Amino acid sequence: MPLRRLLPLVIVAAAVALALPALAAAHAILGASQPEPGQRLNTTPTRIELHFSGPLKVLPTSIQVLSSTGQLVSGPPRLGESDRVLVADLLDPPKGGYTVRWRTLSALDGHLVSGVYTFGVRYPAPPATAAYGTTGPGSDEQVVRWVYFLALAFLGGGLAFRLVVLRGLELPPRLRRALTIFLGASVVVALEVGIIGFLLRASNVLQVPFSDFLYGDVSPLANGTRFGQAFIALTLGLVVVSALIVLSWLSDSERPLWIALVLTLALSSGLSLSGHSSTGPAAWGSVLADYVHVAAAQVWVGGLSALALCLWWTAPELRRTAFLRFSKLATVLVVLVVGAGTYLTIRRLTAVTDLWETTYGNVLIVKLLLVALALLWGGFHHTFVRPVVEQPGRDGFVGRLQRSLLGESAVVAAVLLLAAILVNSEPPVPKQASPPATPAAAAPLAPGVAPAPVSVTAAPVRP
Amino acid sequence: MQPPPEVVHWLFSTGFILLGLFLVCEVAVGPEVWRKRAWRAYLWPGFLFGMGMFMWAVSVFFTTSTVHMIAHGIWAQAMMFAGACLLGLARGKLRSPLWTLTVAAAFLVSGSATLLHESQGWLFSRSSFLHHLEGWAAIGAAVFPIGLSFLPRSRFFSLGLAAVFFFIAVLLLCHRDIAAIFGHISPEARVAK
Structure with a gap:
């Protein structure tokens, strides 16, 4: 086919493609967040904010913040300042590493999007591979x-x-x-x-x-x-x-x-x-x-x-x-x-x-x-x-x-x-000589028995 | 630090436009004149192979969704495989013109991956529409390399292949509504900036 006859077809196709109604292109993706992934916070956060690239619909499990033992430390999720921001209050999380699991519906394309990240409160954030709920390699x-x-x-x-x-x-x-x-x-x-x-x-x-x-x-x-x-x-x-x-x-x-x-x-x-x-x-x-x-x-x-x-x-x-x-x-x-x-x-x-x-x-x-x-x-x-x-x-x-x-x-x-x-695999961990005694476990002295002198030597801890 | 997705789409769009231009130039001057400089024979296959290599970078750096990572990986492999076979043909390492069928296979695999990674219908959104159009265009485009494998000197099939590359380039430019050619039409465009 001569080039002269093919060219109009290309131009028409390009014009049709360009004239299509302009909506957002892809599903919502997580942009900024507070706390940030991998962040170590020195103060106790009061809420978590997730900013997405597109509008969202909130689900009951849109934000879950879990402690290292799996305890939920976040309140019910809701939309923030716009329909692109998910917010949840944090219930005074103590010192430790935390896992954020988010799951929401992208309003534009209907895709259920999800993700996970970690942060730490006065504690180093665990790597994402060690997020709560993750099992070891199968x-x-x-x-x-x-x-x-x-x-x-x-x-x-x-x-x-x-x-x-x-x-x-x-x-x-x-x-x-x-x-x-x-x-x-x-x-x-x-x-x-x-x-x-x-x-x-x-x-x-x-x-x-x-x-x-x-x-x-x-x-x-x-x-x-x-x-x-x-x-x-x-x-x-x-x-x-x-x-x-x-x-x-x-x-x-x-x-x-x-x-x-x-x-x-x-x-x-x-x-x-x-x-x-x-x-x-x-x-x-x-x-x-x-x-x-x-x-x-x-x-x-x-x-x-x-x-x-x-x-x-x-x-x-x-x-x-x-x-x-x-x-x-x-x-x-x-x-x-x-x-x-x-x-x-x-x-x-x-x-x-x-x-x-x-x-x-x-x-x-x-x-x-x-x-x-x-x-x-x-x-x-x-x-x-x-x-x-x-x-x-x-x-x-x-x-x-x-x-x-x-x-x-x-x-x-x-x-x-x-x-x-x-x-x-995790190599064997060195065994401790004996578990530290807790004050509650110490037996009370019998009446009339004098306490024996205790000598404690402090040695610097190796980094 | 990674560029916005639309910039990556524009870069690949430019790549597809160049692929199409190389093919059009070869048809315009004829294969004999085109190959008077030996390196020109490797131009579009080498460019296709190189685009496949760069597509890997997109696959591993843009990981905000699994399905996009997989789809980009498939496109990368399809482009590298087809490019390598065409380079082998140009170099004389491969002799049968049927190796051009690898380009058809690349179109079929890429088109299928594009359709499979879009879970919504045609008219759900702009991106859905474009994904369906790209997928079916790639699948339909397989007819041109199939034709070239049997009629390697056909101007119709060469120009058809070039037209497909131009068409895909335009679709890639359409993918993000903050693209300069029709920016500020959508309220989404303003916020996405």
């Missing part, structure tokens, strides 16, 4: 986190395998294509699973039915917590990594992949920063060890998988060289995994008995057993298989190694599952 979240770990492992390990293990080798086109698909699929799965993981946590925090969750405000979780910040950084980082993989595919150049490898390994720190290891005293040592532990395990399992799944099928002539080279890399990775893991175990367990007395310890025992199995398997490859592979004319033996490599990958993948659970 089994679905643990599985999703494991798949996330695995996808990042395939990505980081696949890149390390491509760039370090296969460095300087002439790669056949089939192997190049297989590795590109392997890396592309890994980054896509990591992106998707990252979103699913974030939404699972968000639905846990919001505590609303699925239909309401669709219009739930998850910004306090995304912007106000380490978990949310790690999610944003990881997602945007993975988008850049995917672009670098596409660029490398288009240009047949390895340089973009080097940047992608560095970025992927850096992104793995997000798993540690968003997990439990980033809290507590001297957290940076713990975070660093956790990062080294997880990143080394990821490269191990990802490299093994790339070796067994990509190279074994597409480039039989490179099997021997790749196996021997990966064996050297794996030795370094195992040292890092075991070294960092030992440091973390010593730091996090307060006593040996924690291993069998706490859930954290129980999971750790299973993980240690699996790590031992993986080490034995890897040690077998290194000590017994490697010398045979180095001998010329043993191609048949080399060809049969694939199942063994996949088996070792599966064991390390299982270790990653337990690592995913441990990253989310």
Whole structure:
């Protein structure tokens, strides 16, 4: 069709769209609020105000302010100075952390919008992930986190395998294509699973039915917590990594992949920063060890998988060289995994008995057993298989190694599952020597008995 | 510190206008002249891919509702996937013109996501109307890349695709009534400022 005949159609369509009645565009979203999300107040607030971008209809549960024990400290909600402002009086909340759950009807589009945030009264505001009513990570979240770990492992390990293990080798086109698909699929799965993981946590925090969750405000979780910040950084980082993989595919150049490898390994720190290891005293040592532990395990399992799944099928002539080279890399990775893991175990367990007395310890025992199995398997490859592979004319033996490599990958993948659970879990807390006695519990002295002298020594409290 | 949503809509609207202009220019001068500079072959696929990358930023920074976050994530992936396939075609990494069908798939997925994320009827509000119009426009627009995958040199299908991009750009400008082209019509516009 000539351009001259098409142009009037475009102009008419544009005119129709512009001439439509102008109403507000989207549903009401929370703008300002008083107290603000994450705010620590030094005085007792008397009321709460939520300012929205559009008009609202008040529901009986439009504002609920809950203490850390779940006690409702807010009065019935009502409209404030305009139909965009929700207000509720606060019933003299004492010192502590508070959760605000709001749920209202957007008058313009009829959507039920909801959200949650926290603040503190003469007390630090708890993170949104610790809002009242939120439960800890469930089994679905643990599985999703494991798949996330695995996808990042395939990505980081696949890149390390491509760039370090296969460095300087002439790669056949089939192997190049297989590795590109392997890396592309890994980054896509990591992106998707990252979103699913974030939404699972968000639905846990919001505590609303699925239909309401669709219009739930998850910004306090995304912007106000380490978990949310790690999610944003990881997602945007993975988008850049995917672009670098596409660029490398288009240009047949390895340089973009080097940047992608560095970025992927850096992104793995997000798993540690968003997990439990980033809290507590001297957290940076713990975070660093956790990062080294997880990143080394990821490269191990990802490299093994790339070796067994990509190279074994597409480039039989490179099997021997790749196996021997990966064996050297794996030795370094195992040292890092075991070294960092030992440091973390010593730091996090307060006593040996924690291993069998706490859930954290129980999971750790299973993980240690699996790590031992993986080490034995890897040690077998290194000590017994490697010398045979180095001998010329043993191609048949080399060809049969694939199942063994996949088996070792599966064991390390299982270790990653337990690592995913441990990253989310609370380590054992040091036990107190004895609970402080309360005056009410003290027994009265018998008549005629003189009180014994009591000596109290005060020591400065360590920060 | 993040820009108001309408500014983001305007930016993407500009992106869609540029996409349409690239296509119109290629049709106007002919593919042979257009590709005399090698980089021009990558211009609109690369721009589409880049817009997909920026759409991810919208998805993770504008999180005031879950459904919008998911919808923007879907649009981002659709644009990146289609852009990557078209880049592969332009580079010669992919040979079959049927890879152009990924653009059709992107339109179908994006249109469906737009319709699914709008829970109200056509005439409930301006935004509902626009969402329905965008959704059905995207689904209908799939016919142009389908045509291009079988007739890669068709001027009709190329211009049709360009027209769709212009149309979507106009709809994006309409989305916020504080947009400059028809600001101050609605009382909502004044308060939203």
